Amino acid sequence: MTKQLLAAVALAVIAGCAAQTAGNERPLPNAKVILIIGDGMDDQQIAIARNYLVGMNGRLVLDGMPERVSAQVLTVREDNPAIPNYVGDSASGATAMATGVPVAEGRIGTSAGTDRDLPTVMEMAIAAGLRTGIVTTSRITDASPSSFIAHISNRYCQAPEDMVKVDEMFPQDSTDCSADYKSNGGLGSIAEQIADSKIDLIFGGGSSDFDAFIDGVDSMTVGQTASANGFTILRSPEEIEEAPSNGRLMGLFASGHLPEKLQGVDGQKAEFIEHVDGKPVWPEPFECEINPSFEGVPTLAEMTSAALEVLGDKQGFMLVVESASIDKASHYWRPCGHIGEMAQLDETVQLALDYAARNPETLVLVTADHGSSAQMAPEMTELSLQNAAPPGRFARIRTPEGAIMGVSYATNDSPYWEDHTGVHVPLYLSGPRANDVPQFLNQTDVFHIAATHLGLSDSWPGQ
Amino acid sequence: MTKQLLAAVALAVIAGCAAQTAGNERPLPNAKVILIIGDGMDDQQIAIARNYLVGMNGRLVLDGMPERVSAQVLTVREDNPAIPNYVGDSASGATAMATGVPVAEGRIGTSAGTDRDLPTVMEMAIAAGLRTGIVTTSRITDASPSSFIAHISNRYCQAPEDMVKVDEMFPQDSTDCSADYKSNGGLGSIAEQIADSKIDLIFGGGSSDFDAFIDGVDSMTVGQTASANGFTILRSPEEIEEAPSNGRLMGLFASGHLPEKLQGVDGQKAEFIEHVDGKPVWPEPFECEINPSFEGVPTLAEMTSAALEVLGDKQGFMLVVESASIDKASHYWRPCGHIGEMAQLDETVQLALDYAARNPETLVLVTADHGSSAQMAPEMTELSLQNAAPPGRFARIRTPEGAIMGVSYATNDSPYWEDHTGVHVPLYLSGPRANDVPQFLNQTDVFHIAATHLGLSDSWPGQ
Numbered sequence: 001m002t003k004q005l006l007a008a009v010a011l012a013v014i015a016g017c018a019a020q021t022a023g024n025e026r027p028l029p030n031a032k033v034i035l036i037i038g039d040g041m042d043d044q045q046i047a048i049a050r051n052y053l054v055g056m057n058g059r060l061v062l063d064g065m066p067e068r069v070s071a072q073v074l075t076v077r078e079d080n081p082a083i084p085n086y087v088g089d090s091a092s093g094a095t096a097m098a099t100g101v102p103v104a105e106g107r108i109g110t111s112a113g114t115d116r117d118l119p120t121v122m123e124m125a126i127a128a129g130l131r132t133g134i135v136t137t138s139r140i141t142d143a144s145p146s147s148f149i150a151h152i153s154n155r156y157c158q159a160p161e162d163m164v165k166v167d168e169m170f171p172q173d174s175t176d177c178s179a180d181y182k183s184n185g186g187l188g189s190i191a192e193q194i195a196d197s198k199i200d201l202i203f204g205g206g207s208s209d210f211d212a213f214i215d216g217v218d219s220m221t222v223g224q225t226a227s228a229n230g231f232t233i234l235r236s237p238e239e240i241e242e243a244p245s246n247g248r249l250m251g252l253f254a255s256g257h258l259p260e261k262l263q264g265v266d267g268q269k270a271e272f273i274e275h276v277d278g279k280p281v282w283p284e285p286f287e288c289e290i291n292p293s294f295e296g297v298p299t300l301a302e303m304t305s306a307a308l309e310v311l312g313d314k315q316g317f318m319l320v321v322e323s324a325s326i327d328k329a330s331h332y333w334r335p336c337g338h339i340g341e342m343a344q345l346d347e348t349v350q351l352a353l354d355y356a357a358r359n360p361e362t363l364v365l366v367t368a369d370h371g372s373s374a375q376m377a378p379e380m381t382e383l384s385l386q387n388a389a390p391p392g393r394f395a396r397i398r399t400p401e402g403a404i405m406g407v408s409y410a411t412n413d414s415p416y417w418e419d420h421t422g423v424h425v426p427l428y429l430s431g432p433r434a435n436d437v438p439q440f441l442n443q444t445d446v447f448h449i450a451a452t453h454l455g456l457s458d459s460w461p462g463q
Numbered sequence: 464m465t466k467q468l469l470a471a472v473a474l475a476v477i478a479g480c481a482a483q484t485a486g487n488e489r490p491l492p493n494a495k496v497i498l499i500i501g502d503g504m505d506d507q508q509i510a511i512a513r514n515y516l517v518g519m520n521g522r523l524v525l526d527g528m529p530e531r532v533s534a535q536v537l538t539v540r541e542d543n544p545a546i547p548n549y550v551g552d553s554a555s556g557a558t559a560m561a562t563g564v565p566v567a568e569g570r571i572g573t574s575a576g577t578d579r580d581l582p583t584v585m586e587m588a589i590a591a592g593l594r595t596g597i598v599t600t601s602r603i604t605d606a607s608p609s610s611f612i613a614h615i616s617n618r619y620c621q622a623p624e625d626m627v628k629v630d631e632m633f634p635q636d637s638t639d640c641s642a643d644y645k646s647n648g649g650l651g652s653i654a655e656q657i658a659d660s661k662i663d664l665i666f667g668g669g670s671s672d673f674d675a676f677i678d679g680v681d682s683m684t685v686g687q688t689a690s691a692n693g694f695t696i697l698r699s700p701e702e703i704e705e706a707p708s709n710g711r712l713m714g715l716f717a718s719g720h721l722p723e724k725l726q727g728v729d730g731q732k733a734e735f736i737e738h739v740d741g742k743p744v745w746p747e748p749f750e751c752e753i754n755p756s757f758e759g760v761p762t763l764a765e766m767t768s769a770a771l772e773v774l775g776d777k778q779g780f781m782l783v784v785e786s787a788s789i790d791k792a793s794h795y796w797r798p799c800g801h802i803g804e805m806a807q808l809d810e811t812v813q814l815a816l817d818y819a820a821r822n823p824e825t826l827v828l829v830t831a832d833h834g835s836s837a838q839m840a841p842e843m844t845e846l847s848l849q850n851a852a853p854p855g856r857f858a859r860i861r862t863p864e865g866a867i868m869g870v871s872y873a874t875n876d877s878p879y880w881e882d883h884t885g886v887h888v889p890l891y892l893s894g895p896r897a898n899d900v901p902q903f904l905n906q907t908d909v910f911h912i913a914a915t916h917l918g919l920s921d922s923w924p925g926q
Contacts, residue, residue: 042506043505043506043533043886043887044834044884044886046887047535047885047886047887050535050887051547051549051885055547056535056537056547056549057535057537057905059903062903063902063903064901064903065902066902067902068531068532068533068902068903069531070506070531070889072510072513072519072520074519074520077866083864083865083866084514084518084519084862084864084866085866086514086519086839086842086866086868086869087839087840087841087842087869169849170848170849171848172845172848371507371839373838373840375836375838375873375874375884375886376549376550376834376884376885376886377550377836377874377875377882377884377885378550378874378882378883378885379549379550381874381875381877381882382635382875382880382882383875383877383879383880383882385633385634385635386632386633386877386879387877388875388876388877388879389875389876390873390874390875390876391854391855391873391875391876392854392855392873399547401546401547402546403540403546403547403548403549405549405885406549406550408873408874410838410853410854410855410871410873411838411840411841411844411853411871412840412844412845412846412851412852412853412854413851413852413853413854414844414846414849414851416846416849416851417845417846419840419841419844419845419846420841421507421838421839421840422510422514422839422840422841422868423506423507423510423838423839424506424509424510424513426533428902435898439526439528439529439530439531439891440522440525440526440527440531442520
């Protein structure tokens with residue numbers, strides 16, 4: 001954290017405390033926030049998962065949460081932050097939630113246009129002496145987790161070697177974070193910033209980012225810096241139990257992102273529909289199965305359970321938990337992938353609600369950073385007799401209740417990946433004041449809700 | 464209404480009253496329900512309309528309603544009603560809301576597989592002596608309005624001449640409602656059933672269905688039957704004011720559906736993106752303008768205002784109001800069309816809330832029958848440098864706040880129309896017990912909420 005940012009965080013905390021004194025609601029002793037982010041988890045995703053996992057008449061754990069409102073996704077243009085960009089990404093979405101400020105796509109904890117570091121609710125929590133943690137199924141340097149603890153202009157500056165990179169195939173993904181090199185007085189890459197952070201625990205994938213050598217020093221890795229800064233680095237979930245209970249923990253359980261739990265049988269996914277003599281050849285329906293690569297991978301619920309164990313119940317905390325691959329599976333046409341990651345999220349929601357039942361000072365929030373491409377369309381179009389078929393990639397999923405569900409992906413026709421969508425996203429709440437929020441608010445209000453609950457602010461939405 | 468159905472309605476009302484006596488909540492004196500249906504109004508539709516009509520940071524009237532929950536769309540297969548059909552239509556959606564029973568696509572107030580007539584909440588209201596009304600921007604014989612007051616196996620049996628029809632181009636739309644001919648002891652076509660109904664008012668389009676001769680009698684039109692049954696038929700909104708205040712009213716303000724309020728400038732809509740030398744030619748952004756055909760057409764709010772005037776405030780009533788062409792515009796790739804119909808709905812929601820403020824025994828419900836194809840995608844895909852483009856029809860809309868919004872339609876590639884989607888839909892509530900509903904319920908619960916509020920049942924969801 002730069003001195004400037006440190007001052008901003010301190011000011012934010014002081015302003016919050018001052019406001020709190022004047023406010024109507026006093027923070028609960030040891031108030032806790034568990035913020036669960038389903039990356040790309042819009043209403044289509046939830047409906048698709050519900051039909052597969054529990055059936056049309058079934059209920060997800062999410063469905064039983066006491067309150068559900070909607071949050072407007074706010075993203076702005078980098079070249080003119082007064083103008084909306086209606087479709088955001090995980091960086092802009094998570095930064096909006098972490099800082100309360102709408103930013104441009106790709107930005108991590110920094111302002112659009114001006115590149116100022118924005119204080120995050122997690123940094124405010126650390127400054128106020130609360131405990132903090134992040135759990136994700138992605139690399140821990142990915143956009144959503146890092147938005148709560150890092151500040152950089154480009155989400156792809158994840159490891160030291162990513163700071164300046166020319167991507168010839170995808171020029172739009174080239175990076176120039178040279179101003180943020182530590183040798184230039186910056187905070188360094190996202191991995192370096194995490195290694196330097198005061199977070200109590202961070203679990204997920206991305207060990208390759210920490211095996212990289214730090215900028216300018218080829219004798220020390222980012223992971224070694226983290227160790228020097230007090231982190232115990234865990235490479236497998238079994239090590240969590242043996243870790244020192246009073247230390248700070250960094251769990252790196254995969255080289256990259258953690259594998260998805262489910263896949264289509266034999267790896268089947270959505271494909272473009274072929275036409276023979278002008279007639280579409282409808283794809284055979286398939287079921288989902290456990291992804292063989294998921295063997296031995298800790299589940300999101302297992303990691304979250306360990307995190308809650310470490311954070312304990314004696315102190316206030318902010319824990320961010322992300323089911324990251326709802327989005328990634330949608331990008332790459334894997335319906336069973338996003339259904340399985342929704343299952344992981346739903347299991348984790350149950351765990352969080354159980355924790356909150358024992359610790360009623362806990363506010364559980366479940367939301368998404370943005371919408372994704374998957375859309376539940378008819379398993380065979382109404383116009384199949386007229387030889388019509390979906391123009392994008394399409395899968396027919398055989399659900400356990402004996403029906404067939406169509407899932408379409410059609411934001412672009414590239415061989416690379418799908419885009420996001422701009423729909424508002426759900427925000428589920430359970431815990432103190434959960435029923436005291438407007439039914440429609442901004443994604444930035446997640447910051448205000450969490451910060452107010454933790455006593456770091458007094459900016460509860462609608463007050 | 465057949466004797467059998469009459470008995471079923473009476474039984475339903477008696478059972479409701481008996482249950483009511485035992486229930487915790489007594490119906491309010493002169494309880495009123497205004498149920499506003501946005502046909503196809505899913506979260507994507509609302510988000511698209513919000514961005515255009517009030518801007519990314521703006522608020523629709525809908526957004527300010529005190530409660531918003533989600534409703535699972537329930538549709539079943541005709542050949543096996545135990546098996547879900549995950550994507551429904553207006554007939555199955557509106558019938559689920561009108562009767563509390565999930566049915567198959569295309570069915571109006573009749574059961575899947577067995578073709579039994581199902582009592583509707585509106586018929587129960589009539590039987591209990593309450594006042595009733597329907598207002599729609601579609602033909603009044605269209606699926607959503609007719610599901611509240613008619614019973615037939617096929618939604619396309621709208622006028623006598625539609626009862627048995629072979630459609631060579633779209634064989635799936637052929638009809639055989641011959642069992643429902645009046646001459647066969649049936650209730651007749653939807654138009655005939657409306658003409659025979661006891662509804663107090665019904666406003667919309669579809670005069671051509673009432674100018675048709677009734678089955679077997681070529682000297683009397685359906686409209687003349689309606690007149691003989693006590694309806695005053697109005698052909699223009701000006702006639703509403705001159706109509707007898709104590710009579711029943713049928714307003715037929717267009718031959719077919721009422722025209723949509725907005726269109727793309729010069730009629731522009733979404734189109735497939737052309738490619739030249741492998742490069743997509745991005746469509747020019749366009750704005751929305753008033754549709755010239757909308758001149759002189761009553762707005763949904765004007766019709767609803769007249770309906771509320773006629774229904775008055777001295778008696779309990781059930782009023783169903785439908786903004787029908789959110790769906791129709793989505794089917795035919797007209798983004799400004801569905802944005803304009805969302806504007807009509809939102810204006811009408813304000814009117815209903817104003818009425819409810821003066822008459823607090825009024826419960827206002829706003830929901831949709833099913834999802835539709837429109838999806839807010841990036842105005843230019845992330846992969847535009849790689850020459851990717853949306854594979855379906857696509858429009859770039861220039862919004863009044865100076866940004867560009869992409870709207871994609873890609874459920875099928877036919878030249879005819881788009882399909883629906885299977886996402887759950889929002890249900891907004893304002894009025895007595897509005898905050899006393901589960902945040903996730905079934906579409907059939909709209910029946911239970913309306914019937915319970917009106918004292919016709921005691922089946923409030925979640926109790």
